[in-house]
Amino acid sequence: MTGTVTETLYLIAAGLFILALRWMSRPDTARRAVAAAVTGMLLAVGGTLISPEIVTYKWIALAAVAGIALGVPLARVPLTAVPERTGLSQAFGGMAAGLVGVAKYYLWLADGQLTHFRMAVVAGEVILGCLTATGGLLASAKLAEWMTTRPITYRGQNIVSFVLLVVAAGLGVWLTIDPTQSWAFPIVVGLALVFGVLLILPIGGADMPTVISFLNSYAGLSAVAMGFVLESKLLIAAGALDGSSGFVLSIIMCKAMNRSVTNVLFGAFGSVQAVAKRAEERTVKSATAVDAAELLSNADSVVIIPGYGMAVAQAQHRVRDLYDQLAKRGVDVKFAVHPVAGRMPGHMNVLLAEADIPYDRLVEMDDINPEMPHVGVALIIGANDVVNPAARTDEKSPIYGMPIIDADKAQTVIAIKRSMNPGFAGIENDLYYADNTLMLFGDAKAVIGDVVKQLSGEGAA
Amino acid sequence: MTGTVTETLYLIAAGLFILALRWMSRPDTARRAVAAAVTGMLLAVGGTLISPEIVTYKWIALAAVAGIALGVPLARVPLTAVPERTGLSQAFGGMAAGLVGVAKYYLWLADGQLTHFRMAVVAGEVILGCLTATGGLLASAKLAEWMTTRPITYRGQNIVSFVLLVVAAGLGVWLTIDPTQSWAFPIVVGLALVFGVLLILPIGGADMPTVISFLNSYAGLSAVAMGFVLESKLLIAAGALDGSSGFVLSIIMCKAMNRSVTNVLFGAFGSVQAVAKRAEERTVKSATAVDAAELLSNADSVVIIPGYGMAVAQAQHRVRDLYDQLAKRGVDVKFAVHPVAGRMPGHMNVLLAEADIPYDRLVEMDDINPEMPHVGVALIIGANDVVNPAARTDEKSPIYGMPIIDADKAQTVIAIKRSMNPGFAGIENDLYYADNTLMLFGDAKAVIGDVVKQLSGEGAA
Amino acid sequence: MKLDLLTALFVFMLATFLGMDIIRRVSRLLHTPLMSLTNAISSIAVVGALMLAGEAPDRLTTWLGALAVFASTTNLVSGYLITDRMLRMFKRREAPKS
Amino acid sequence: MKLDLLTALFVFMLATFLGMDIIRRVSRLLHTPLMSLTNAISSIAVVGALMLAGEAPDRLTTWLGALAVFASTTNLVSGYLITDRMLRMFKRREAPKS
Numbered sequence A, B: 001m002t003g004t005v006t007e008t009l010y011l012i013a014a015g016l017f018i019l020a021l022r023w024m025s026r027p028d029t030a031r032r033a034v035a036a037a038v039t040g041m042l043l044a045v046g047g048t049l050i051s052p053e054i055v056t057y058k059w060i061a062l063a064a065v066a067g068i069a070l071g072v073p074l075a076r077v078p079l080t081a082v083p084e085r086t087g088l089s090q091a092f093g094g095m096a097a098g099l100v101g102v103a104k105y106y107l108w109l110a111d112g113q114l115t116h117f118r119m120a121v122v123a124g125e126v127i128l129g130c131l132t133a134t135g136g137l138l139a140s141a142k143l144a145e146w147m148t149t150r151p152i153t154y155r156g157q158n159i160v161s162f163v164l165l166v167v168a169a170g171l172g173v174w175l176t177i178d179p180t181q182s183w184a185f186p187i188v189v190g191l192a193l194v195f196g197v198l199l200i201l202p203i204g205g206a207d208m209p210t211v212i213s214f215l216n217s218y219a220g221l222s223a224v225a226m227g228f229v230l231e232s233k234l235l236i237a238a239g240a241l242d243g244s245s246g247f248v249l250s251i252i253m254c255k256a257m258n259r260s261v262t263n264v265l266f267g268a269f270g271s272v273q274a275v276a277k278r279a280e281e282r283t284v285k286s287a288t289a290v291d292a293a294e295l296l297s298n299a300d301s302v303v304i305i306p307g308y309g310m311a312v313a314q315a316q317h318r319v320r321d322l323y324d325q326l327a328k329r330g331v332d333v334k335f336a337v338h339p340v341a342g343r344m345p346g347h348m349n350v351l352l353a354e355a356d357i358p359y360d361r362l363v364e365m366d367d368i369n370p371e372m373p374h375v376g377v378a379l380i381i382g383a384n385d386v387v388n389p390a391a392r393t394d395e396k397s398p399i400y401g402m403p404i405i406d407a408d409k410a411q412t413v414i415a416i417k418r419s420m421n422p423g424f425a426g427i428e429n430d431l432y433y434a435d436n437t438l439m440l441f442g443d444a445k446a447v448i449g450d451v452v453k454q455l456s457g458e459g460a461a
Numbered sequence C, D: 001m002k003l004d005l006l007t008a009l010f011v012f013m014l015a016t017f018l019g020m021d022i023i024r025r026v027s028r029l030l031h032t033p034l035m036s037l038t039n040a041i042s043s044i045a046v047v048g049a050l051m052l053a054g055e056a057p058d059r060l061t062t063w064l065g066a067l068a069v070f071a072s073t074t075n076l077v078s079g080y081l082i083t084d085r086m087l088r089m090f091k092r093r094e095a096p097k098s
């Protein structure tokens, strides 16, 4: 299909992709990783463009310009929108695979070159590509809150989805046996598109991060399937790297939540009715921004625990101001980032990095927990489940066994949230009723703004 | 060359080899690793034997029986002989590659099928295979002390070796350009064999461990070259796994000695004339087995630091007896294993494991060093360079910068060796003249036996 | 350069193991940019799309190919740019202080 | 199933990266058995030797092939046996004590 020069360029490109992933493992080599990956991509595209089979560049140029025109603004979204961008990008990846599969099918059908093997891999490519396309779009919509983030469930849902997939795969097998039954092909495409939607509908907003990693894996596998169709080692290798990395990330996240993969994908866990009623009956100590400023500035050490609420409120820049104020007063400030806090894996880290908080201030859960008893103030910002001690103590709790950040062991706890409403898991948090806990009610961004004003002296004015 | 069933079996075999290496990373999965690798090997051999090209099994059976007859006893060598067995096995690996290369060359030459490409890969295979064969044999002989372990050097050595390799490679290139020049082929073989010898001659006995890892890498690469010749993905993949692992191991060892790769291979470092003369002038505190038994049994914690001398004396079982006696008295005994102590990477661990010392008692250098100041007695058994504080303090010392085990920081040091002679690096060790150091002269096995007798009460009789 | 199924599977297997081993080592700090980078790498699908749009054997293929080029180029451009943008934010320490 | 050079190089590259990543994670405790295991794995060269000795196109090839089978079988058998023997010695704790 392609000449030796092209194949050589592809080989180098694959090597560069591997190096890129290796360099991505540490922040100090990560920038180099992007450079390597971009170089690999340029070599691969260049190698393709010089191959003699390409007779016209008109459509390519047009499509590429359009792609760049959309890609550049997509790269400029605020960082809180990174999750939905990722979903969108997976949808586009799946779409490309699906389109190529469809085109190849009709091309081979017309030429009479549709062997059984080719039909099988094309069917695989089209099914994977199409379900990733619609699944990614829907995930993106849920993450962007363009639609309800609640799980949309109905009775027998898993069975319906399953039957649909079986029908699509069955038709694919039939087509493989008899590739001339071309009427079945559009049905396969349609079913795959619908299946992508059904796959995502029952999954709640807070489970989306894990789902996004899974979709990454599907998008990679679509590229692999395309590689089988086009007989391209490069596509297979690059797709497999993407596919396995998405898979490993999902596993890491599931472990950090102490949940099984099937539970995330089919569980529709955390429905709202689980909210406990007795919330109001217990007493809660509420504090003001003035109290908080006082406590924080007098502490030796402060550990800030950001959660989903900080991301939603986009409070990271205010947090940075707070960090500056406290650091100026000689307070030792660290950030304890729980692996599943935020809206996607590692999201809290990116948000804090966006606000220029040096990454050596970010401490992982396992490293901060032994220190917690010596910490003066634990400041929880819009986090809930990741600091719920029930995970350690209450065997009946739905989050029992999930590793948490031991905020309750700090001398004083200050928690910023808007109400006593529970978090994603829908369960009460005893920490907020504890003697050493002060609640600071309000939107994270506004409240921290107030605290910072107190500290900088403006509040007194 | 082979059918689909065979190729499928090869694919599974490659997968099993990869799994085997992954499982090898932790002691609790390591046994499974061997099972996976053996299964992979059986599948690959089975797949080959069923392929239709094989017309006679006579020679195969004969050779296999002979191989088993030699292989089984080779696997029963005492564990102190593992290094020389490894060298021998690399020689055999290289030999197999070389023989196949030679056979293929004459086969293709007779058939007129010797294309330029084939000639190039055959030349590569033969050169790599032959140099590994003789290099491995020589390394084995040095490690087994069948010949002097001193570096054998002469003026202009590196140049001679280099010229030889260039001539061999040059002839290989010429053959590639004109494959009919068959007179040159035996010369290439001969030069490669000689080069293997020259490569190992100048390397001293104590550097052999690193060299053995490098030879592992060469043996792997020979298999890769054979894979290119026979167009076998399995050979390429398995060989590359072996090749890269040998390479990584050598790098790890060089780092642990704070030496560069070129220095190990071409340095002929540590020549004997470097021995310092002033050894006799300083005073040394000598102790008896009775003193040592007393000190050890009264200590709260003892760290045993084994070295090359323990391996040579084969003292591991006595060390085990000592461990039992001390453990019985409630002394906390740990083993601090330096990465380059012993005769090959990880060799100390295997010897101690042979003597049934549980592996969670073996502590790595980086973990034990912070604890050393709280240790009652550091018992050094036949180690020298790996505990020489000059590596930390004396910038002019040849081992300056090499990480060491901080035995000198222990409250008391007991060192077992036969004399005040230096170790591999040929330099004096101030630790043995220190105030808190007691020397216990004699062969490690005998001396520890005496100490154990004291502890078990037999000595008093 | 035809690629037979078993060779393709071989490449797939090796790359999958490799991906798993590499990703497991990535610091948690970088999971988000990692995801956008792998995403961008999988936009290598552009290579297949380019062939279709460039060979232009018939109208349908050309159009589908061009659409696929558009989708992958979007991915490629936005993926690399945003990864780089995120990574630029990771700073060990600020220059002025400490 | 001919294998072209570039595909061969592809496989080589992937396997080399994979080997490096896997080995780097191996505990130091196990470096010696690791070496004998990789050694045994590289005795996969037996596959090539078997073909030569079994195809038996002429006397020289058969002899060289048989010799190569002998060398690799020795490696294979002794490599696996000794690796297993060493690994059997690694015990976390002794059963009777603690």
Ligand SMILES: NC(=O)c1ccc[n+]([C@@H]2O[C@H](COP(=O)([O-])OP(=O)(O)OC[C@H]3O[C@@H](n4cnc5c(N)ncnc54)[C@H](OP(=O)(O)O)[C@@H]3O)[C@@H](O)[C@H]2O)c1
Binding pocket: A206, A207, A208, A209, A210, A253, A257, A306, A307, A308, A309, A310, A312, A313, A339, A340, A341, A342, A343, A344, A345, A381, A382, A383, A384, A385, A386, A387, A416, A417, A418, A419, A420, A421, A422, A423, A424, A425, A442, A443, A444, A445
């Ligand atoms: N990150 C991931 O990758 C991931 C993936 C799958 C699942 N999850 C799940 O998501 C949860 C994450 O835990 P988490 O502790 O970060 O979040 P959480 O348990 O969902 O709690 C978030 C809290 O933030 C508060 N909040 C919301 N908007 C706010 C605003 N504007 N200002 C101030 N506070 C606000 C909410 O309380 P109010 O309504 O009272 O303000 C809520 O209690 C875990 O249960 C985890 O299993 C995470």
Ligand SMILES: NC(=O)c1ccc[n+]([C@@H]2O[C@H](COP(=O)([O-])OP(=O)(O)OC[C@H]3O[C@@H](n4cnc5c(N)ncnc54)[C@H](OP(=O)(O)O)[C@@H]3O)[C@@H](O)[C@H]2O)c1
Binding pocket: B206, B207, B208, B209, B210, B253, B257, B306, B307, B308, B309, B310, B312, B313, B339, B340, B341, B342, B343, B344, B345, B381, B382, B383, B384, B385, B386, B387, B416, B417, B418, B419, B420, B421, B422, B423, B424, B425, B442, B443, B444, B445
């Ligand atoms: N392990 C590896 O993989 C490797 C690889 C390359 C280089 N090296 C080098 O080898 C050295 C290893 O350090 P090391 O401290 O283990 O060894 P060392 O510095 O060579 O010292 C070994 C000591 O053991 C003593 N000894 C020899 N036979 C003995 C016996 N039968 N009973 C009691 N003592 C005996 C010797 O002293 P007496 O003669 O006085 O008894 C000698 O001082 C390092 O310099 C390292 O760089 C190691």
